[in-house]
Amino acid sequence: MTFIIAIDGPAAAGKGTLARRLATHLNLAYLDTGLIYRAVGMKAKREGLDPVKAAQMLTPDDLKAPDLRTEEGGQAASKVASIPDVRAQLLEFQRKFASHPPSPAKGAVLDGRDIGTVVCPEANVKIFVTASSEARAERRHKELLERGESSIYARVLEEMRERDERDSSRSVAPLVPAPDAVVLDTTKLDADAAFRAALDTISERTRG
Ligand code: CDP
Numbered sequence: 104m105t106f107i108i109a110i111d112g113p114a115a116a117g118k119g120t121l122a123r124r125l126a127t128h129l130n131l132a133y134l135d136t137g138l139i140y141r142a143v144g145m146k147a148k149r150e151g152l153d154p155v156k157a158a159q160m161l162t163p164d165d166l167k168a169p170d171l172r173t174e175e176g177g178q179a180a181s182k183v184a185s186i187p188d189v190r191a192q193l194l195e196f197q198r199k200f201a202s203h204p205p206s207p208a209k210g211a212v213l214d215g216r217d218i219g220t221v222v223c224p225e226a227n228v229k230i231f232v233t234a235s236s237e238a239r240a241e242r243r244h245k246e247l248l249e250r251g252e253s254s255i256y257a258r259v260l261e262e263m264r265e266r267d268e269r270d271s272s273r274s275v276a277p278l279v280p281a282p283d284a285v286v287l288d289t290t291k292l293d294a295d296a297a298f299r300a301a302l303d304t305i306s307e308r309t310r311g
Contacts, residue, residue, distance in 0.1 A: 106131065106210030107201050107225070108305065109218035112232035113267045113278060114177065115243040117289045117297055121232060122214035124298050125305070129212075132204035136197055136215035136222070137180065141171040143189060144179025154183040158192040173252065174243075174262055181266045184216075185273040197222045216270055219281035228308045230301055231280035234290040236264055 108131065110122045119135060126133035142165040147157035149168075170176055183189050197213065201223050204211040213222065219229035234242075240260035247254035270278040280286055285304045289297045 105202055105204060106227050107223050108210070108212040109223050109226035109229045109281070109284075110212060110214040110232060111216055111218050111220070111229070111278070111280065111284070113236075113239065113270070114263050115239040115246075116232045116234050117242070117294065118214040118232050120294050121230075121297055121301055122212045124294075125301060126212040128298075128302070129210075129305075130208060132200070132208035132211040134197065134200050134211060134213045136193075136213055136218065138166055138171060139193055139197075140180035140184045140189075141176040142166045142168060143193070144181075144183045145170060145176055147183060148179050154186055155188045155192060157183070158189045172250075174247070174259070177266060178262065181269050185269060185275070187275045190217075190221075190275055194222065201226075216278045217276035219284050220279065221276045224281070228305050229281050229284035230304060231284040231286045232297070233286060233288055236260065236267070238290045239263060 108125060110118050112118050123133055125131070139161070143154060143158045143161060145168055146152065146161065146165050147154040150157070152160070201211050201213055215222070219226055219231070237260065240256060240263050243263065244254050244256045244259045247259070267278070287297065287300055287304070292300065
């Protein structure tokens with residue numbers, strides 16, 4: 104049995120930063136499942152492929168495409184992510200990563216939307232990271248500007264709400280906290296405080 108931590112939540116809630124830090128701190132492997140959906144969405148768009156085909160043909164190189172972290176990448180991801188056959192196609196890889204993480208890791212941290220509910224319902228710890236949509240849009244806006252991309256706050260907020268709505272209302276694996284997830288609201292927490300709160304949750308959940 105590997106040790107699995109599931110981190111889920113809406114866009115720009117701080118899942119990635121938190122998951123990466125937890126993985127480093129606990130010597131666990133890390134999988135950013137959103138990046139896989141982004142890669143499928145952008146591959147389908149770029150190569151004019153049916154999204155299911157794009158998921159079937161996905162290569163490690165596709166995960167290195169430079170445009171994946173853009174808002175266009177996020178929108179493309181959320182569109183293909185609502186297609187049941189795309190999700191089914193990607194499920195096995197994610198589960199295998201969790202159950203057989205790359206050596207020497209004895210477990211894995213996965214972040215996404217449905218890790219605690221669908222991909223790894225048996226995860227040892229589930230954290231649902233959230234924040235107000237304004238706080239999340241503010242963070243994403245700053246992130247885009249820091250990367251040298253042009254960004255307008257109002258537009259980021261609108262696109263984020265649109266994506267959250269699509270992610271939450273889809274019929275397969277919608278964005279909802281697992282019943283046994285601990286909700287971590289980071290609206291008023293910086294990355295350090297969120298990390299400490301998550302570590303507390305992990306020790307509480309794994310004690311006895
Ligand atoms: O970084 P951010 O939270 O903005 O997005 P992401 O985690 O990279 O995910 C991009 C999109 O992929 C999401 O809006 C979801 O539609 C989709 N996704 C999903 O459906 N299931 C996952 N496990 C991960 C991402």
